[in-house]
Structures are given as structure tokens and as C-alpha cells.
Amino acid sequence: MTGAALALARTALSRNLRGIEVRTHSFERVCRIAVLVGAHAEGLAERAGAGARPDGGWADVPETIWCLAFLKLVGRPDAVIPGLHWLSGQRLERGGWGQSARDVARIPITAIALNFLAAEIGTQADWRCVEGLWKEDLASAVQLTYKGGFYLLCQARNPQPSIELVHCTLKYLEASQHDDGGFGPWKHHPIGSDPWSTGICLAGLCCHPNLVPRHIIERAVGWMCRTQLPSGLWPCHFIDEGSAYAYWGLREAIRVLEAR
Numbered sequence: 180m181t182g183a184a185l186a187l188a189r190t191a192l193s194r195n196l197r198g199i200e201v202r203t204h205s206f207e208r209v210c211r212i213a214v215l216v217g218a219h220a221e222g223l224a225e226r227a228g229a230g231a232r233p234d235g236g237w238a239d240v241p242e243t244i245w246c247l248a249f250l251k252l253v254g255r256p257d258a259v260i261p262g263l264h265w266l267s268g269q270r271l272e273r274g275g276w277g278q279s280a281r282d283v284a285r286i287p288i289t290a291i292a293l294n295f296l297a298a299e300i301g302t303q304a305d306w307r308c309v310e311g312l313w314k315e316d317l318a319s320a321v322q323l324t325y326k327g328g329f330y331l332l333c334q335a336r337n338p339q340p341s342i343e344l345v346h347c348t349l350k351y352l353e354a355s356q357h358d359d360g361g362f363g364p365w366k367h368h369p370i371g372s373d374p375w376s377t378g379i380c381l382a383g384l385c386c387h388p389n390l391v392p393r394h395i396i397e398r399a400v401g402w403m404c405r406t407q408l409p410s411g412l413w414p415c416h417f418i419d420e421g422s423a424y425a426y427w428g429l430r431e432a433i434r435v436l437e438a439r
Contacts, residue, residue: 181400181404181429181432181433181436182433184403184404184407184411184429185426185429185430185433187407187411188407188411188412188413188422188425188426188429189216189217189218189411189426190411191411191412191422192212192215192216192218192411192412192419192422192423192426193212193216193218193219195212196209196212196213196218196219196220196223197220199212199419200220200223200226205238205242206226206227206230206237206238206242206245206246207237207238207241207242207245207246208417208419209223209227210223210227210242210245210246210248210249211245211420211423212419212423213249213252214245214248214249214252214295215423215424215426215427215430216423216426219249219253223249224249224250224253224255227246227249227250227258228250228255228257228258230246231246231258231261231262234261234265235261235262235263235264235265236262236265236266236269237262239278239279240266240269240276240277240278240279240282240288240292241278241288241291243262243265243266243269244266244276244288244291244292244295244296245291246258246262247259247262247263247266247295247296248295248296250262251295251296251299259299263296263299263300266292266296266300267300268280270302270304270305271283271284271308273304273307273308274289274302274304274305274306274307274308275288275289275304275305275308275309275312276288276289276292276305284308284309284312285312286309286312286313286316286326286329286330287325287326287329289305289308289309289312289333290309290329290330290332290333291329291332291333292305293305293306293309293333293336293337294332294333294336297333297336297337298336301336303338303339306337306338306339306340309330309333310330310341310344312326313326313327313330313344313348314344317347317348317351321365322351322355322365323364323365324351324352324355324362324363324364324365324376324380325362325364325375325376325379327348327351327352327355327380327383328352328362328376328379328380328381328382328383328384329379329383330344330348330383331345331348331349331352331383331384331386331387332379332382332383332386334386334387335386335387345387345390346390349384349387349390349391352380352383352384352395353391353392353395354366355380356395356398356399357371357372357402359371359372359402360372360398360399360400360401360402361373361374361376361377361399361402361403361406362376362377362380362381362399363376364376372402372406373415373421374403374406374413374414374415374421374422374424374425375415375416375420375421375424375425377399377402377403377425377428378403378421378423378424378425378426378427378428378429379424379427379428380399380428381396381399381400381403381428381429381431381432382424382427382428382431384396384399385428385431385432385434385435386431388435388438388439391435393436393439396432396435396436397436399428399432400429400432400433400436403425403428403429407425413425
């Protein structure tokens with residue numbers, strides 16, 4: 180059942196690539212699907228490469244990260260190298276990235292950059308940034324589960340990870356899982372479980388398979404299979420975005436479960 184859900188989601192997301200590109204003119208959305216699903220519309224690499232501005236970047240930092248991750252995947256160094264240079268110029272003074280150099284550092288954006296581009300652009304300042312931001316969140320009145328998932332996502336690539344913080348985050352996410360197996364922005368959030376939060380949390384948890392109880396992963400997978408639409412997508416704001424992250428989490432969960 181899990182494999183069928185994954186295949187159905189992959190087909191649905193792949194089929195929608197060209198339509199999303201035409202309707203939204205958003206390379207962030209189509210390149211994210213292309214990277215996570217491993218399929219892309221014909222000519223996307225050429226169009227994405229041509230969409231870069233003269234300075235090497237795209238519309239903003241998140242779009243640039245996803246475009247670079249995709250162009251790196253398909254072997255387009257002519258676009259990747261100037262894009263990395265632009266992205267380096269958007270790094271904030273204390274490390275990390277926001278929407279732009281005028282923004283504040285944000286966990287999701289920094290974690291995605293480090294997950295896909297750590298070898299090319301990651302610095303110790305960036306790792307310290309995402310770690311410090313997540314520590315602040317954990318100490319606040321409301322901790323957002325998806326930020327914990329994003330934090331875990333990039334720690335396997337961190338040359339000096341905080342083992343204590345990783346364990347603390349895993350414990351927090353385990354306690355935040357809803358009774359139905361999914362995750363929301365936080366435990367008992369009014370919207371309940373959602374595919375965006377569940378996908379990101381599941382992908383993050385699966386980066387540390389030896390530290391996560393099998394039943395946590397299995398319950399999250401069960402929720403995703405039960406809530407998948409007949410189309411193969413999941414109901415969520417920006418249905419392609421939520422479904423792409425749901426697909427990512429489901430794919431990583433299958434990899435972990437099959438290895439055990």
C-alpha cells in the first residue's frame with residue numbers, strides 16, 4: 180500500500196510540473212518537485228537556467244536554492260556556479276539565509292540550503308545559525324514541529340552536529356505526534372495533522388533512523404496513506420508544495436522501513 184501511494188504521488192506531481200510552471204511562472208515550485216520526485220518536464224533545465232537574473236540568482240533566496248539543487252542534479256555548472264556566488268552574497272552576517280539579505284535568518288530556508296548545497300556553500304556559521312535558531316524555538320512557548328523536522332534534515336551533513344540537540348529534537352517530535360499518526364504545526368493545533376508538517380517531520384526523522392522508534396515512522400506513513408486523495412496528492416494549501424513534502428517524507432520512510 181505504501182509503495183502504491185508513493186508511485187501515485189510521483190505520477191501526479193510529475194504530470195503537473197509543466198502546468199504549474201506555465202500558470203505560476205514559479206521555478207521554485209517546479210524545481211522543488213523535480214528534485215524531490217526525480218522527474219522533470221522536458222526542457223525544464225534550459226528554462227530554469229535561462230530564468231536566472233544577470234547577477235546569478237533567481238527571484239529570491241528560496242527559489243535560488245531549489246533551482247540550484249535541480250541544476251546541480253542535472254549537471255548544469257554554467258548556471259550553478261554564478262548562482263552559488265549570488266547565494267553566498269545573500270548570507271546574513273551571522274550565517275544562514277532568509278528570503279533575502281534584508282530578511283532575518285530562517286530555519287527552513289537555511290536547512291534546505293544546507294541539505295542540498297552543504298558541500299558547495301555550507302559554513303560553520305550557517306550550521307551554528309540553524310542550531311541557535313532551533314534552540315531558541317525549543318525554549319519558546321510554542322515549538323513548531325516542522326522547524327524541528329527541517330533542523331534534523333540537514334544534521335547528517337553537519338561536520339560537527341550537536342548530538343544532544345538532535346536527541347532532544349527527536350524526543351520532542353516523538354511527543355508531538357498526533358494520535359492519528361500525523362503531525363501538525365504543534366501538538367493539538369486546531370488544524371490537526373497536515374501533509375506539509377507530516378512530510379517534513381517524517382523526512383527529518385528518517386535522517387536519523389537508528390534513533391527513531393519504528394512505530395513512529397509507521398504511524399506517520401499510515402496517516403499519509405489514509406489521507407492521500409484519489410489524484411495522488413494531499414489536501415493542503417499550495418497542494419503541489421504540501422504534496423511534494425509529503426512525498427519526500429513518504430519516500431524516506433519507505434527507504435528506512437525496507438532497510439530494517
